[in-house]
Amino acid sequence: MNNVPQQLQYTAEHEWVRREDDGTVVIGITDHAQQQLGELVYVELPEVGRALKAGDAMAVVESTKAASDVYAPLAGAVRAVNPALTAEPELVNTDPYGAGWLVRLQASDSQLTGLLDASAYTTLLDAAD
């Protein structure tokens, strides 16, 4: 039921992380998270340049059901945010792992520690079901 791409890494709070060739990481919320929220009506993104600690609330995703914080899965500085989400927050629903990305970070630590791989995240989703 849930789409959990193999090549990404995950958090227990339903964020995904993708490492890019230029050393930055791209962050979004998972397919499971967008299903739980329902169609998004608003996304609040951090300022470019902001320094984040791991676990900081960095963005807010809001649907007609709820507003939820999105946490920084790792420490770093915000390099870019997805400009398309201002006009089309529903991109997070239609393409959570692609056009619906939220934030690009310059991670402070080159090692991505403390994240789950796809099978561990799938196990976590199954346990909650």
Next chain:
Amino acid sequence: MREPLIFDQGRPGRRAPSQAPAVAAGTDDLPAALIRRTPPPLPEVSELQVVRHFTRLSQLNFSIDTHFYPLGSCTMKYNPRAANKLAMLPGFLDRHPLEPEAHAQGFLECLFDLQEMLKAATGMTGVSLTPMAGAQGEFSGVAMIRAYHQARGDTARDQIIVPDAAHGTNPATATMCGCDVVEIPTGPDGDVDLAALRQVVGPRTAGMMLTNPSTLGVFERQIAEIAEAVHGAGGLLYYDGANLNAILGRALPAAMGFDVVHINLHKTFSTPHGGGGPGAGIVAVNDRLEPFLPIPIVGRRDGAAGHAYRWLAEAERPQSIGRLSGFMGNAGVLLRAYVYMRLLGAEGMRRVSGYATLNANYLMKRLAAAGFTPAFSQRRASHEFIISLKDVTRDTGVSALDFAKALLDKGFHAPTTYFPMLVPECLLIEPTESEARQELDAFAQALIEIRDLAFKDAAEVKSAPRTLPVRRLDDVRAAKQLDLTWQSRADSPAVSPR
């Protein structure tokens, strides 16, 4: 039945002269630049059209007077007519807020007695009736916590702890008061995760906000340990009084270790709500916080000739967090709560919490026996409870939202849906003490029938409501393109006066 806008019901030149003012107001003294060049586009309708239009609109509404209204967390109970009647006595209605205290002794006495009754209901030592709604009550509570620490020179305390099951207003309040929010998780039984709490308390802890019984409809059993952890770290404990109706007359927030309480009089003390207000979010505090209460407060001086009541304001309360409105609270709401409490007395208030919890537990057991899944079946419910429709949604595709819409067709206001978010596909059901058993049975039967239909014909449930003036509303579009203002074609910006 669709009711057209009143603007679309008129004909040019139609009038209702019996309602027109006897003397037209002059405009000679207004600056010429401010006077309209074209008359405003008012509806041109007869008196009877106006009466029918607004009567029909009132009949389209779901209300406590017409429907069972188990909207969890909101406490939609019966508002006694007696409270309404007495609060509308001419002596109250015709009072001017600036009249001298000597002319307002009866009114002030009622409010003084209300303050005293609320102290008794919470175990606290000070009360301010000033907050105009629950949100303002919360704001006052956290502002007092901040003022307390500041007054002691303890200025590094800028964190408010809230459980993840809290009402969304709690973190919003903390943020509005300039604090950072620290969220802590809930354990599998619905109690706060005490180990997580002990990890986050410290020198930055200003306080913790807690609802007890919680939004999960269970009583927080470790409240003594929580109070010890928060106080031990130098913080204060805030009681969100949203669910006070569950423990009224049986347990005191002060005895649980709380330092400040806000109470929604429009919930526990049955003043009218819905339609957006007006509300009353009074605050009660222990002696640590009393100097900081918002003003004005009603004081009493006892003399040989009897009691004299007066306003206590800046002069008497120099450390107060200040005023929240021009005068004091919503007077009509405060009076209705006063009458309600006087009608019930202490014994009646115990019956309120007794029947509120009995009704909730009866309905929860009935639904569990019919195969529904309570979120915390191992726990006794407080005044409300949660069922999760996750299994039905998985098997049929029919969601909690679909159940809510189908209930409308069966003549019931829907319970709260998708709150708290911790429980998937949930309905938060609060029957209140007002309802008779037959009403609870009818509601349970309606849920059973909807579930049966979900397994037979899911599309039919998903197409509800069918009997109301409007069908499924596009709530996503309503959130994205909010449009609350009617504008006539004649009054479009292109031709509006400068």
